[in-house]
Amino acid sequence: MDIHQLKQEIIEYSKEIGIDKIGFTTADIFTELKERLIRHEELGFQSGFEKGTVEERTEPRRLLPEAQSIISIAVAYPSRMRKDAPKSTKEERRGFFCRASWGMDYHDVLRERLRKLEAFIHEKVEDAVTKIMVDTGELSDKAVAERAGIGFVGKNTILITEEYGSFVYLGEMMTNIPFVPDNQVEDGCGDCRKCIDACPTGAIVQGGQLNAQRCIGFLTQTKDFLADEFRVKLGNRVYGCDTCQLVCPYNLKKDFHLHDEFEPEDDVAKPKLKPMLTISNREFKETFGHIAGAWRGKKPLQRNAIIGLGHYRDQTAVSDLIHVMKNDPRPVIRGTAAWSLGKIGTEEAYEAIRIAMDKEKDEDVLFEMEKGLAFQEVYASKSR
Known part of the structure; x- marks a missing residue:
């Protein structure tokens, strides 16, 4: 041979x-x-x-x-969707899946x-x-x-x-075939540190070292409550984070559409956030089951969608979030909805949190409800 x-x-x-x-x-x-x-x-x-x-x-x-x-x-x-890809509107806010999904x-x-x-x-x-x-x-x-x-x-x-x-x-x-190895490519970063400086949470500790516990890409896949410091950094990300790639000089003007399998679908790559709050397991599987970002199930993505609505302070989502806060059986989803309602900051939202607190038994959810109500004082002090 x-x-x-x-x-x-x-x-x-x-x-x-x-x-x-x-x-x-x-x-x-x-x-x-x-x-x-x-x-x-x-x-x-x-x-x-x-x-x-x-x-x-x-x-x-x-x-x-x-x-x-x-x-x-x-x-x-x-790395890019087509130019006429759907955009968020005040009536229909959208989230975002990272390009690798x-x-x-x-x-x-x-x-x-x-x-x-x-x-x-x-x-x-x-x-x-x-x-x-x-x-x-x-x-x-x-x-x-x-x-x-x-x-x-x-x-x-x-x-x-x-x-x-x-x-x-x-x-x-x-x-087991002993092929002749190819030559390794030399490091090409030099003194550039754009990715380090741009990372939203400082997860890139130094060149070549990542603290996954602070990486937005990892955090979007976790299933527990997200720490407050990361919620404010999440934005409308539903799954993953591309920031360190988007600022890399080597990615400038790089956009290859070589494989049909990886072409983004409008309502999957950029899903409407409100429908995600109450999506059934069957609907989730039918809509997202074929993408890499679905591997952890719907709970982390729903939590992230709820945070995204709070990020937008989307008042059109208040009734949807109230429904989730009152009826969802999962404490993480109920509690995050309460936090997001407080972040949006309408009187209807605050009143709904107060009413829900009287029936809520879970300590973690109650804590999130208190944090949601605390936004009322924060916003009030800013308007004085």
Whole structure:
């Protein structure tokens, strides 16, 4: 078997099946990443969504003992909606899903492409051993892609490619075939710190180090009450955050519409907020079930939509929020609705909170109701 020829054939085939970049690296231990992850744990910067131990995340042969190489792939996604995409109005405020959640769930799309690549390899090499991963596996997609020459990991901890900026999905395949590794791309951030300065919550502690506990992208996926300091930063984000990507110079004018699967749908990428408050499980699955941002279920997204209505101080949503505060069985949703009503600040909203407090039993919800009523004094003092 000619390894060099096989590698070239894989590269050519990858283009035929919708893979925009492909790179090859060894299955050696990711030593630098291992040290960084250990330090990350010590600082308490993890999100809690990570899979596997530090060893499993940095030592490929723990996952596939026969591994000799890792093939990394990147698939580009759009950064802009069409010019006539719907906009928020005073009557119908809209939220926003981050760009990585536009279109079909990228986990499914990339797995499908990797399976085709895997089948191609097995046709060429009968005794090939392979293992596919996309995001939810133990290995760091970014670390693999960086070492495979796909791009470099910027100060915002996101992989940046020369062609597509950071608007790419990543996946990898481990194999027992000893491919010649590609050269790693040099870091290209230099003295730039635009992402660090622009992060809404200061989650990028320093270049290449992210405190996930403060990252808006992570916080939109949590299911508990959101801390007040983050509510005021959330804006109309329903899922994810793109700020550190949008300010990156490497993403200037980068907008690729190469794959129909990732084209944003108007009312999914920018959903109306009020209907989200009472959406049923069936409606949620039918509307959002095919996108990456639905993986945590509807509760976090509903909580974020409620905060978004408070952000807009949307008086047309008062009756909807009162209904949720009085009737939703989930304390986080009831309490957040009370907070949002207070933020909107109408007399009807404050009166509804007072009435609801007489029947509410949950201490956390009562605390949120008190915070909602406190806005009345804040607004009053500002008008004096």
